[in-house]
Amino acid sequence: MKYIVCEEPNNFQLKEKEAPKKKEGEALLKIHRVGICGTDLHAYAGNQAFFKYPRILGHELAAEILEIDENEQDLKEGDRVIIMPYVSCGKCIACRNGKTNCCANIQVLGVHTDGGMQEIISVRNDLLIPANGLDFNEMAIVEPLAIGAHAIRRAAVKPREVIVVIGCGPIGIGLMKLAQIVGAEVIALDVNNDRLEYTKKDIGVQHAFNVMENPVEKIAEITKGDLASAVFDATGNKRALESGVDYMSHGGRFVLVGLSKGELTYEHPKIHAKETTILCSRNATLEDFQFVINHLNKFPTKSFVTHQVKYTEMIENFNSWLDPEAGVIKAMVEFK
Template identity: 70%
Template sequence: MKYIVCEKPGEFSLKEKEAPVRKKNEALLKINKVGICGTDLHAYAGNQAFFTYPRILGHELASEVIEIEDNERNIKTGDKVVVMPYLSCGKCIACRNGKTNCCTNISVLGVHGDGGMQEFITVPVNILLPANNLSFDEMAIVEPLAIGAHAIRRAAIVKDEFVVVIGCGPIGIGIMKLAQIQGAKVIALDMNIDRLNYAKQEIGVDYIVNASDNPIKKIEDITNGELATAVFDASGNKHALEAGPNYMAHGGRFVLVGLSKGELTYTHPAVHAKEMTLMCSRNATTEDFEYVISVIDQFPTDSFVTHSVPFTEMISNFDSWLKPENGVIKATVNF
């Protein structure tokens, strides 16, 4: 079978190897579509945390079951399945407390171990979710939307509160839509006017703010001077991460969804005065995946997936997906 491996930063290779053989408690899957996410882009660029090379990328997977044993979810050969790409130990303190998303021994497909940029893959049965009612495009975006769903659940978003989402990339867009579904009033913040316009026109956010044009004042105007009770960073940009508390109301929550490799600095009196709740949101749980599957019909999948190429053309197209001027929101690879 064919597979694509990231040998080192900036270098992909198309290779062949024997198809994997399913073991007990595993399923053999045929990969139909892989979504390209920020993790893949950063891995290729060489600035992704938790990463070693060589690595087969790909953890946003739309797949079909080729072989499987009897299982609790009644998934059968021929079923379409979404893969929850986080392999947790089930024994550590996080897992025992239901936080499998931040397992102390977590292994993420395409990050810590090889992912789905290959024709066939074997995975544990317990990370599969039935998805016969979804299109392949919808299946390939469940994982990034689940990351947003987990962040929304962490922040306990309530109806009619003001929410600022920093970053109109795929994760940020997902957070915006899911916050709307919860009834929040969403303010999108970014420096890319095309992304802001997409958030307004396709996602239907209530307000858009250009981060380069006095954003604090703009957000104060929108919120009658009170700022937002919840702020999400989906950019991973150090400057944006450090600026987040400036957009947050007293008593508010700041949720770090984007990941930066470096240190962050906050002025203690300023964040202390607001009694800021600072929380990180990592990956997602089965509950988040199931929720996204239940509401994905409310998401504009057709406009969200902007670029799609055959598997054999992925390497020649990948560099172009790194360029903002090409208007990529979500790129996918078809098998």
Template identity: 50%
Template sequence: MKAIVCEEPRVFKIINKEKPQLEKDKAIVNIKRIGVCGTDLHAFTGNQPFFEYPRVLGHELAGVIEAVGKNSYGLEQGDQVSVIPYMECGECIACKKGLTNCCTNMQVMGVHFDGGMAEQISVPCDHLIKTKELTLDQSAILEPLSIGAHAVRRSDLQKDDIALVIGAGPIGLGVMQAAKQKGAKVIAMDINEERLAFSEQWADVDVSINVLNEPVEQLMKITNGDMPSIVFDATGNSKSMMDAFQYPANGGKLVYVGLVKSDITFSDPLFHAKELTLLASRNATREDFDFVIQSIESGFIDAKSFITHRSKFDELPNEFESWLKPKNGVVKAMIEI
């Protein structure tokens, strides 16, 4: 079967790889859609933490079950599925508390082991979700939108909270959608005017702010001097993450959704004066996937306009580099097999 391997930064190669064999409690999935995420872009450019080359990328996946043995999940050959790509150990302190998304021995598909840029993969049955009522495109975007939903759930955002989401990429857009669905007033912040316009159109944010135009003053005006009660940083940019301490209200929360391969510092007097709560949000759980599925089925999420660029599997090595260029306006790229 064909697979696409990232041999080293900025080098993709189509290779022939042995087909996976059916194992107990696993299913063989024919991959049909592969969403391209920031993790893939960072890995391609050599900026992804916890990463080694060569690696088959891809963890935003949808496909059809080719083969599966006896299982307690109702999975059968021919079922359309989405993949939960975080492989937890089930034994550590986090897993025992149900926090499988931050397992101490976490292995993420396409990062710690080979992922889904291949014609077939083997997946544990308990990491597959049947998506009969969704399209393949909708099934493939469950994972990135679930990350946003998890961040919102972790923040304990309440109806009528004012939420600032910094970073209008796919993950930030997912945070915006989930926050809107929970009834919050949502402010989008970015440096890219096209991304901000997309946030207004796709996520229906209430206000958008360009971070280059005196953001503190704008936030003070929007919130009548109170500042946002919850701030989500989905940039994966160290400067943005450090600057974000300026934005929450006194007694507010700052949630880091993006990950950066760097140290983060902040002013302790500011942190204490505001009695801020600082949270990290990592990955997602099945509960978050279920929330996004319900959102799509209810018509709250428009998958069609979320996906802005496409490529056929064989064309990816030539297409991928262009998705890195801001002028091309990529929000979510999708690979079709």
């Protein structure tokens, strides 16, 4: 079977190997779609945390069951499934408390262990989620949207609450739409005016501002001086991660969804005066995946997936997806 491996930064190779054998408690799966996310882009560029080479990337996956034994979900050959790529141990304190998303021994497909950029893969049965009639592209975007759903749940966002989302990439865009679904009013921030326009046109965000144009004053005007009760960073950019508290109200929450490799610095009097709650939000749980699946009919998948190629054409196209001028929101790789 064919697979694509990132041998080292800036070096993909299309190779061939024997298909895996299904182990007990696992299903053998045919991969149909692989979504490309920031983790993949950063891994290719050599600046992704928790990463070693060589690595088969791919954790936003749409698959079809080729072989499976009797299982609790009554899944069978031919069923379409979404893969939850967070392989948790089930034994550590996080897992025992239902927080499998931050398992102490977590192995994320495509990051800590080889992922889905291959024709066939074997995955634990408990990581498979029925697709419930979704098409392959919809299935592949459930995982990145679930990350946003987890952040919203972690921050306990309420109806009519005003929130700020920094970053109009795929995670930020998904977070914005899901926050609207739970009833929040969203303010979008980014440095890319085309992305800001997309959030207004396709996501329905009423307020979208360039961070270079003093958004604090504009947020204060919208909120009658209160600022946002919850701020989400979906960039992983050090400057954004350190400035997010500026948009937050007194008594508010600042949620770090994006991941930076370096240290972050905060002025303690500033965050102390607001009695700031700083939350990290990592990955997602089954509950978050189900929330996304149940509400995906409200999400503009067709405009969200901006670029799509066959796996044989991925390597020649990947560099262009790193260029902001290419207008990529979500790139999708087809395996057939």
